[in-house]
Amino acid sequence: xxxxxxxxxxxxxxxxxxxxxxxxxxxxxxxxxxxxxxxxxxxxxxxxxxxxxxxxxxxxxxxxxxxxxxxxxxxxxxxxxxxxxxxxxxxxxxxxxxxxxxxxxxxxxxxxxxxxxxxxxxxxxxxxxxxxxxxxxxxxxxxxxxxxxxxxxxxxxxxxxxxxxxxxxxxxxxxxxxxxxxxxx
Amino acid sequence: xxxxxxxxxxxxxxxxxxxxxxxxxxxxxxxxxxxxxxxxxxxxxxxxxxxxxxxxxxxxxxxxxxxxxxxxxxxxxxxxxxxxxxxxxxxxxxxxxxxxxxxxxxxxxxxxxxxxxxxxxxxxxxxxxxxxxxxxxxxxxxxxxxxxxxxxxxxxxxxxxxxxxxxxxxxxxxxxxxxxxxxxx
Numbered sequence: 001x002x003x004x005x006x007x008x009x010x011x012x013x014x015x016x017x018x019x020x021x022x023x024x025x026x027x028x029x030x031x032x033x034x035x036x037x038x039x040x041x042x043x044x045x046x047x048x049x050x051x052x053x054x055x056x057x058x059x060x061x062x063x064x065x066x067x068x069x070x071x072x073x074x075x076x077x078x079x080x081x082x083x084x085x086x087x088x089x090x091x092x093x094x095x096x097x098x099x100x101x102x103x104x105x106x107x108x109x110x111x112x113x114x115x116x117x118x119x120x121x122x123x124x125x126x127x128x129x130x131x132x133x134x135x136x137x138x139x140x141x142x143x144x145x146x147x148x149x150x151x152x153x154x155x156x157x158x159x160x161x162x163x164x165x166x167x168x169x170x171x172x173x174x175x176x177x178x179x180x181x182x183x184x185x
Numbered sequence: 186x187x188x189x190x191x192x193x194x195x196x197x198x199x200x201x202x203x204x205x206x207x208x209x210x211x212x213x214x215x216x217x218x219x220x221x222x223x224x225x226x227x228x229x230x231x232x233x234x235x236x237x238x239x240x241x242x243x244x245x246x247x248x249x250x251x252x253x254x255x256x257x258x259x260x261x262x263x264x265x266x267x268x269x270x271x272x273x274x275x276x277x278x279x280x281x282x283x284x285x286x287x288x289x290x291x292x293x294x295x296x297x298x299x300x301x302x303x304x305x306x307x308x309x310x311x312x313x314x315x316x317x318x319x320x321x322x323x324x325x326x327x328x329x330x331x332x333x334x335x336x337x338x339x340x341x342x343x344x345x346x347x348x349x350x351x352x353x354x355x356x357x358x359x360x361x362x363x364x365x366x367x368x369x370x
Binding site: 108111112117119120122151155156157160161163164176183 | 293296297302304305307308336337338340341342344345346348349350351361368
């Protein structure tokens with residue numbers, strides 16, 4: 001789905017996308033995902049099914065596209081006073097959100113789509129958040145680990161355990177953060 | 186899917202399962218996954234569709250069940266002479282297999298099923314392999330990290346990067362192994 005990147009805000013294409021995304025979100029709130037179909041979405045969005053097929057290819061791609069949009073961070077990481085405290089607060093919230101029912105469904109939708117572009121975008125959002133925490137730490141003159149190391153040692157274990165059925169508790173998350181921070185000193 | 190755990194080998198139930206799994210594997214070799222349907226599988230396996238629905242619930246669960254079976258390790262980790270060499274050889278093979286086309290499809294099938302039991306089973310297979318490497322290292326009198334730490338610092342980053350579109354190369358895998366081994370010393 002590279003479509004949405006080049007939309008002129010307010011243009012026809014952007015309006016169609018907004019309306020279709022909204023229809024999907026509303027239907028997902030009303031019924032189980034297995035009941036959602038492209039004709040239903042089209043009806044609710046006021047577009048023809050063929051508009052949706054032309055633009056998204058299939059239902060799975062559309063669901064992935066909507067899921068990525070919802071996974072886009074809507075705030076800067078909290079400033080908790082130090083790099084370690086920032087990373088801890090961020091990681092605990094990340095683990096909590098991603099392991100929630102809606103969080104898991106969004107991850108599943110993103111990963112289920114055949115093309116990997118949406119999954120990459122998700123990891124990119126995460127990388128940017130860690131990058132912001134790292135910049136803030138450096139501006140304070142603190143040591144902070146490399147962003148890729150935080151991806152490997154904090155983000156990846158949280159996501160792996162959520163996906164493979166062993167949701168990490170706050171103590172485990174803090175332990176992951178402590179280990180990567182200690183290594184950076 | 187707890188069904189298959191309690192099968193009497195050679196019993197009717199085990200024969201049905203073996204035949205259905207075989208039909209799925211053959212169909213997946215012949216056609217794309219989106220073309221595989223329960224009636225097709227039933228026809229090939231010589232059972233009625235309702236047998237499949239009763240036993241697996243839906244196509245996604247059946248695909249996940251077959252995928253887990255294929256993800257079950259079919260060999261002991263290679264003995265390369267030391268814990269570090271064993272873990273390196275194992276991790277490189279794991280990264281290679283899981284990032285291959287069939288590997289990704291199997292992971293996607295396992296994760297797509299609503300119930301998480303199959304995903305847990307996959308992580309359990311991996312944990313057992315690492316456990317074998319750890320025992321061998323200890324029998325040789327070597328220091329070896331805790332299995333959960335290897336899951337967090339080697340397995341999780343490999344899987345995260347494969348899923349989120351940034352397949353780790355051999356150098357990155359060796360780097361992950363070196364880091365966790367150094368910390369264990």
